[in-house]
Amino acid sequence: MEMVSANTTQEKGVLGRVWERIITLTKAFKEKVWEICRMTKKIAQDDPRKVIHSLKVGLAISLVSLFYYYQPLYENFGLSAMWAVMTVVVVFEYTVGATLGKGLNRTLATLMAGTLGVGAHYLASLAGEKVEPILIGFFVFLQAAIVSFIRFIPKVKARYDYGFLIFILTFSLISVSGFRDDEVLEMAHKRLSTIFIGGSACVVISIFVCPVWAGEELHYSIALNLEKLSDFLQAFICEYFTTLEDGDSTNIMSCLERYKSVLNSKSSEESLANFARWEPGHGKFRFRHPWDQYLKIGTLSRQCAYRMEALKGYLNSDNQGSSEIRSMMEEASLEMTMESTKALKELGLSIKTMTKPFSADIHIANSKAASKRLKSLLQSSLREETDLLSVIPVGTVASLLIDIADCTEKLADCVNDLASLTNFDDVESNKCPKISQSSYCECAEPDPKIDASDVVILVEDSALAMPDCEKTKSDQHNIV
Amino acid sequence: MEMVSANTTQEKGVLGRVWERIITLTKAFKEKVWEICRMTKKIAQDDPRKVIHSLKVGLAISLVSLFYYYQPLYENFGLSAMWAVMTVVVVFEYTVGATLGKGLNRTLATLMAGTLGVGAHYLASLAGEKVEPILIGFFVFLQAAIVSFIRFIPKVKARYDYGFLIFILTFSLISVSGFRDDEVLEMAHKRLSTIFIGGSACVVISIFVCPVWAGEELHYSIALNLEKLSDFLQAFICEYFTTLEDGDSTNIMSCLERYKSVLNSKSSEESLANFARWEPGHGKFRFRHPWDQYLKIGTLSRQCAYRMEALKGYLNSDNQGSSEIRSMMEEASLEMTMESTKALKELGLSIKTMTKPFSADIHIANSKAASKRLKSLLQSSLREETDLLSVIPVGTVASLLIDIADCTEKLADCVNDLASLTNFDDVESNKCPKISQSSYCECAEPDPKIDASDVVILVEDSALAMPDCEKTKSDQHNIV
Numbered sequence: 001m002e003m004v005s006a007n008t009t010q011e012k013g014v015l016g017r018v019w020e021r022i023i024t025l026t027k028a029f030k031e032k033v034w035e036i037c038r039m040t041k042k043i044a045q046d047d048p049r050k051v052i053h054s055l056k057v058g059l060a061i062s063l064v065s066l067f068y069y070y071q072p073l074y075e076n077f078g079l080s081a082m083w084a085v086m087t088v089v090v091v092f093e094y095t096v097g098a099t100l101g102k103g104l105n106r107t108l109a110t111l112m113a114g115t116l117g118v119g120a121h122y123l124a125s126l127a128g129e130k131v132e133p134i135l136i137g138f139f140v141f142l143q144a145a146i147v148s149f150i151r152f153i154p155k156v157k158a159r160y161d162y163g164f165l166i167f168i169l170t171f172s173l174i175s176v177s178g179f180r181d182d183e184v185l186e187m188a189h190k191r192l193s194t195i196f197i198g199g200s201a202c203v204v205i206s207i208f209v210c211p212v213w214a215g216e217e218l219h220y221s222i223a224l225n226l227e228k229l230s231d232f233l234q235a236f237i238c239e240y241f242t243t244l245e246d247g248d249s250t251n252i253m254s255c256l257e258r259y260k261s262v263l264n265s266k267s268s269e270e271s272l273a274n275f276a277r278w279e280p281g282h283g284k285f286r287f288r289h290p291w292d293q294y295l296k297i298g299t300l301s302r303q304c305a306y307r308m309e310a311l312k313g314y315l316n317s318d319n320q321g322s323s324e325i326r327s328m329m330e331e332a333s334l335e336m337t338m339e340s341t342k343a344l345k346e347l348g349l350s351i352k353t354m355t356k357p358f359s360a361d362i363h364i365a366n367s368k369a370a371s372k373r374l375k376s377l378l379q380s381s382l383r384e385e386t387d388l389l390s391v392i393p394v395g396t397v398a399s400l401l402i403d404i405a406d407c408t409e410k411l412a413d414c415v416n417d418l419a420s421l422t423n424f425d426d427v428e429s430n431k432c433p434k435i436s437q438s439s440y441c442e443c444a445e446p447d448p449k450i451d452a453s454d455v456v457i458l459v460e461d462s463a464l465a466m467p468d469c470e471k472t473k474s475d476q477h478n479i480v
Numbered sequence: 481m482e483m484v485s486a487n488t489t490q491e492k493g494v495l496g497r498v499w500e501r502i503i504t505l506t507k508a509f510k511e512k513v514w515e516i517c518r519m520t521k522k523i524a525q526d527d528p529r530k531v532i533h534s535l536k537v538g539l540a541i542s543l544v545s546l547f548y549y550y551q552p553l554y555e556n557f558g559l560s561a562m563w564a565v566m567t568v569v570v571v572f573e574y575t576v577g578a579t580l581g582k583g584l585n586r587t588l589a590t591l592m593a594g595t596l597g598v599g600a601h602y603l604a605s606l607a608g609e610k611v612e613p614i615l616i617g618f619f620v621f622l623q624a625a626i627v628s629f630i631r632f633i634p635k636v637k638a639r640y641d642y643g644f645l646i647f648i649l650t651f652s653l654i655s656v657s658g659f660r661d662d663e664v665l666e667m668a669h670k671r672l673s674t675i676f677i678g679g680s681a682c683v684v685i686s687i688f689v690c691p692v693w694a695g696e697e698l699h700y701s702i703a704l705n706l707e708k709l710s711d712f713l714q715a716f717i718c719e720y721f722t723t724l725e726d727g728d729s730t731n732i733m734s735c736l737e738r739y740k741s742v743l744n745s746k747s748s749e750e751s752l753a754n755f756a757r758w759e760p761g762h763g764k765f766r767f768r769h770p771w772d773q774y775l776k777i778g779t780l781s782r783q784c785a786y787r788m789e790a791l792k793g794y795l796n797s798d799n800q801g802s803s804e805i806r807s808m809m810e811e812a813s814l815e816m817t818m819e820s821t822k823a824l825k826e827l828g829l830s831i832k833t834m835t836k837p838f839s840a841d842i843h844i845a846n847s848k849a850a851s852k853r854l855k856s857l858l859q860s861s862l863r864e865e866t867d868l869l870s871v872i873p874v875g876t877v878a879s880l881l882i883d884i885a886d887c888t889e890k891l892a893d894c895v896n897d898l899a900s901l902t903n904f905d906d907v908e909s910n911k912c913p914k915i916s917q918s919s920y921c922e923c924a925e926p927d928p929k930i931d932a933s934d935v936v937i938l939v940e941d942s943a944l945a946m947p948d949c950e951k952t953k954s955d956q957h958n959i960v
Contacts, residue, residue, distance in 0.1 A: 148534040263782075310880065
């Protein structure tokens with residue numbers, strides 16, 4: 001009896017454990033599903049255009065499937081109609097530029113490789129039946145090796161990588177299958193026309209149904225990056241020169257993190273610029289819009305961001321330096337940085353609205369004047385008891401801020417170049433203060449001149465009103 | 481007569497101009513061809529593995545073309561044999577990991593989408609002839625839209641993007657063409673088996689013919705980056721604390737530029753880590769090698785590089801600061817930075833050779849001691865006449881160097897973690913000095929302790945021997 005009961009308990013124990021394991025697994029699975037749902041919802045909320053893109057892809061593929069549904073089309077194209085479906089799946093990209101680039105690359109590469117493939121097939125067939133497969137094999141090897149190597153050239157990789165891939169593909173298919181079918185020309189023609197149809201469907205849908213232009217993305221992301229830098233600067237001086245309440249502090253903290261995305265923006269900006277070059281004129285962007293100028297602005301923005309990365313270490317450092325020197329430099333540093341901040345914000349706004357920067361030069365001039373004042377302040381002799389260690393943190397911060405002000409000046413030049421290259425609109429002077437004020441009101445007081453007595457008010461003002469990260473974030477998703 | 485001669489002159493003029501234009505065009509064309517040849521030669525010389533890769537691609541495609549050359553295979557697979565050629569062209573990537581990832585993604589996605597496609601086709605056929613195309617169209621739309629959206633999830637994009645693309649492709653092809661052919665199962669089977677054969681050919685060739693492992697690339701590029709940082713630091717202090725002759729100076733200048741590639745290394749490191757996760761164990765790397773740890777080291781390297789970017793501005797700045805304070809800090813700064821340099825170089829070497837860092841901790845300790853000494857030096861009072869402006873540049877440089885020393889300490893911790901995670905080999909203590917010496921000899925004198933009197937000799941030594949950029953560059957291409 002005891003044995004049996006022991007067995008039953010053991011069995012129950014085993015069953016119980018299995019049951020428990022099942023329950024934990026189910027729970028873990030449920031949580032995973034929930035997590036995925038939450039993430040999906042977040043992605044969809046952050047950028048509804050991604051949902052629209054998905055629907056566009058579905059639409060394009062369903063449309064091209066008509067090739068199969070309708071008898072006459074099917075008989076014309078036969079099996080190669082699936083090339084059209086394939087083309088849509090492979091070519092349809094998020095931005096118009098990427099789709100156009102891939103479509104053009106695919107069509108042109110197919111055309112060229114098709115011609116060459118037919119030529120290679122003809123040449124090989126002249127050589128006699130025995131030599132033919134050897135020759136064709138040799139041609140295929142040769143072109144695959146050469147084109148694969150060409151794909152390593154950086155300039156080619158950036159713009160024509162996909163085209164060269166399709167070149168290898170088409171050449172191999174045509175010359176190899178031609179050897180079998182002797183219907184090379186027909187196959188080449190079919191492949192080209194189906195690809196053309198599939199590609200056109202992609203391009204038409206991506207341009208006319210809620211288009212996402214790579215150029216516009218680049219344009220607004222460059223403008224947004226300038227705003228991020230400006231937000232950081234403003235949050236930094238608020239945090240460095242004052243002590244804030246907790247609520248503001250968390251808000252400021254999130255602004256202090258925003259510049260980080262600028263640090264690693266190089267590759268995404270470069271690929272956007274490459275896509276944008278394929279795009280036709282749209283809105284205020286013409287065909288040969290100077291996208292390289294945006295890359296220059298991007299490079300300067302990153303240089304600013306590197307300085308900010310170095311600056312940030314001084315916010316919560318143990319050694320904050322002498323408060324005496326800090327307060328001595330406070331006024332000039334604040335004015336210089338505030339002017340740089342305003343200049344950055346206006347430059348961002350100027351790009352965003354494609355209007356010539358109106359007062360950025362004034363802010364830059366003010367910032368330079370403040371920088372000079374700061375330098376002459378720093379030239380005043382130190383008192384004997386001051387040690388270097390208490391001077392250095394403050395000095396380094398000042399020096400990095402001066403660096404950033406210089407960088408802002410270069411940025412302003414670069415944006416001015418962009419404005420003249422692309423004929424940004426002029427803003428009437430009576431209209432302009434409205435623009436700048438409406439954007440600065442959120443971040444700082446509208447008066448560009450700061451008295452020493454105003455410093456505390458200014459800082460309080462900006463601390464309360466500026467780090468409006470949430471707003472800017474939602475802004476970003478509406479525009480970019 | 482005059483008219484005629486005038487006409488002739490004019491004609492000659494036109495002809496002459498056309499001729500001239502042709503000559504200039506030919507010249508420009510020749511130059512372009514030459515430029516391309518030079519660039520090609522440079523790419524081939526810089527990394528001969530790229531040539532080998534191109535030949536491998538040619539080999540794989542030629543091999544798979546056997547499907548067409550030999551009658552029996554052709555009869556088995558027919559037209560779908562071209563899927564094998566296509567698979568090779570599309571799947572064959574530079575590194576083993578990328579090829580494996582794409583191959584697995586393609587095979588698994590084809591398997592899953594094939595199954596689902598057949599299911600969808602069966603379900604639709606149950607609904608009757610009239611509803612069938614509508615249902616199939618709906619299924620295709622639904623899966624294309626959902627999968628396109630899933631591709632936006634960052635984690636999915638990083639590792640499974642290609643798989644999901646092929647999922648859409650296969651599902652659409654099978655369910656749509658199945659509607660026509662009623663040979664869905666056969667088609668799915670053919671497609672899967674040809675893709676499997678093409679994929680296997682790629683994987684086998686990429687693994688067994690001069691393999692390029694993504695993991696190894698990541699490993700050595702991380703090690704190389706640490707060396708680049710170390711080179712910069714050493715070149716910086718040589719340049720900052722001494723005046724060099726022209727010959728050395730250009731050599732040093734090239735070393736001062738090398739850290740720049742570290743600034744934008746994030747995306748390439750991340751994609752290499754993603755590829756590496758697909759790779760089987762090879763050499764000293766096992767299957768689940770801690771690739772994330774490499775990414776952590778990469779992040780810290782970039783943080784160092786950001787500081788270096790800020791530092792570099794102080795080399796050729798107009799205001800070099802007080803030479804008195806500079807010489808006061810020279811000894812401690814030099815020792816601290818030299819020790820950091822040595823630690824960085826040893827960490828890089830330790831990763832490269834997969835041996836535990838032997839003396840890095842000692843260098844870090846020395847660097848910390850020097851940093852403390854530097855700080856206490858800075859605490860000594862300033863003389864009355866010193867102005868802040870002459871103090872700040874020197875102070876900022878010292879402060880950034882201290883930052884970099886701190887960063888080096890974190891890097892050492894990270895590399896130690898990696899060493900214990902992956903069981904780096906121990907180096908016998910009698911063997912180790914040989915290793916460290918052989919690498920340091922080129923860059924600095926072997927004695928870790930520096931006297932103030934040795935500083936000049938040290939700097940001269942290192943200036944002559946260290947910035948051996950060319951050597952390191954060729955090293956890189958042999959190993960990485």
